[in-house]
Amino acid sequence: MSSDALLSVHDLRITFDGIEAVRGLSFDVRPREVLAIVGESGAGKSLTARALLDMLPRGASTSGTIEPDLAAHRGRRISLVPQDALSALSPVHPVGDQLAAAVRSVARVSRKEARSRAIAALDRVGIPDAAGKARAYPHEYSGGMRQRAVIAMATINEPDVVVADEPTTALDEEHRDQVLRVLAEQREAVGAALVLVTHDMDVVRDHADRVLVMYAGRLTELGPAEEVLGRPRAPYTAGLLASLPQHAPPGRRLPALRGTPPAPGALPPGCAFAPRCPLAADACRTEEPEPQEVEGRLVSCHRWAELPHPATKLFQAQAQAQERAQEQV
C-alpha cells in the first residue's frame, strides 16, 4: 500500500457462478481524487465497485485485499450512488425521512437535527423547496431530482469515498451533465474521493483525475485521465477511443474493433484482447501480460511500444481488412 492511498486494492479476484470475473486487480484510491473505472459489459467494473463497498451479489466470492476496511463503515466512510435511483429509494417513505435515517444510522443526533440536515442536503443538491420536497415520496420526484436526492444521501455523512456506479446511464444527455455537476460539487464540498464507474469516455474526460481501463476482468491501463485519453498506450484503450463517433475522422466508416469482448469464463489463452488486437504477436496468444510501469502509468500489454500515435489508422485498416475478408467469403 502506497503511503498516499486512501484505499488500496491488491490482487482482487471475484468469482461469480464459478467464473472468475475479476482476475487479479490492484489499484489505489487517493484522497479527494476522481478515479474513473471504464470498461465494457463483462469487464468487471461494476463488480469491482461493489467489492469496495462489500456489496457483491450473493454467491460471489472474493480473494485479495482491500485496505483499510472502509466497507465496515459503509454509509459513513464509504457510500454508493447507484445507477437506478428509483430502486435505491424506498417507495413508501418520504425522501427526507430516508435521508434523516441515513444520518441517524451513523450519528447520535436528535430527530429534529437529522431532519434539518436532510433538508439542508436536499437544498445543497439543488432541489427547489427542499423543506417541502423532503415530505414528498420518490415517485413525486422527476428522474433527475431522484438522482440528486440519492447523491445527497450518499454525501450527507461526509464519507471519505463515494462510489458511483454508472450514475447517469439511465438519464438523457441534459440530465446527465446536471447530475454529474451536482455529484462533482458535493464530492468537492465534503472532500471525498469519487470512484466513478462509467462506460462514457466524455464523462471521464470531463470529470476524472485518473482512469482505470478494464478489459476482461483485468487492468488494461491506469494513469492520469488526460494523458491516457490523449495518448493511450494500451491497444484496447486506443481502439475504444478511436471507435467513438465524437473522435472519428470525417467519412462515414468508424474505425472499429473486430469481434466482441470475451464472455467471462470463455477467455482466449494469453492476453484476453489478443483476438481483437491489430498488434497481437505470438507472445500475446500464450502469455497474459502483467501491468508494467510505462511513463507514469500502468499498462498491461506486451506490445505497447509498437502502438502508433494516433492509432486511428491502425484500427481503420483493421476494419477495412475485415470488410475485404467478408467480401471474399
Added chain:
Amino acid sequence: MSDALLDVRDLVVRYGGVTAVDHVSFSLAPGETLALNGPSGCGKSSTALAVLQLRRPDAGEVLFEGRELTTLTERELRPLRPRMQPVFQDPYGSLSPRHRIRDAVAEPLKVQGRWTGTDGPARVAELLDRVGLDPSYGDRHPHELSGGQCQRAGIARALASEPRLLVLDEPVSALDPSVRAGVLNLLADLQDDLGLGYLFICHDRAVVRHFADRAIEMREGHVISA
C-alpha cells in the same frame, strides 16, 4: 416532395389526454438518413411507431412511396409492410428466444411466400453473411449471441423482407462502444449498397452527428429544430 420515400405531414399521436407527437412533419429521400433526436419522452419512438403504422396516428398523413398509409386497412397495408421494417433497441427482445437465428431470418420469407426448399436456406445464409455473421450462427439461439451479433441478426431479419425503409429505433444504444462502431459501419454499407432510407432514432448526439445526413430535434412532441 414527390420523389420522397417517406413524407410525414402533421402527424399527431395521443395517449389518453397526452399528446406525445404534436403536428410533426418531415420527409426522407431514398438512400438518406434522417435522425430523430431528443431526450426521453420527447415523442421520437411514438413517431417511429406511427410511421410504421404499428400504432395508428390520431391525425396527419404518412406517405410511403407516395401512398397514404393512415387511411389504409390492415389488409391493404399488409403487402406494404415488408417494405418498411423496424430494428429495435433491445437486440435480445427483438428475436424470439425459442427460435434459432436461422428460423428468425427465414420467417419473413416464409410469411411472404418467398420460401422454397432449395433457395430458402441459401438466402438465409446469404443474409447472415451480408450482416457480417458467419452462417454457422444460424444454428444458435439469441442468448448464445453477443448483443452486437444479435443486433446484426435482427438487421438480417429486416433485410429478408427486401425493405426500402428501415426505422431504426435506438439500434446501437444497448451496445458496447467497441461493438457499436461495427454495427454503424454495417448500416452505412447496407445503405450504400441497397439505397435504403433510414429513419434513425437516437438520443446520442455524437452518433447522430457522425451517422445522419440530417437531423431533426424533438422536445415534448414538437419538432424544435430541423
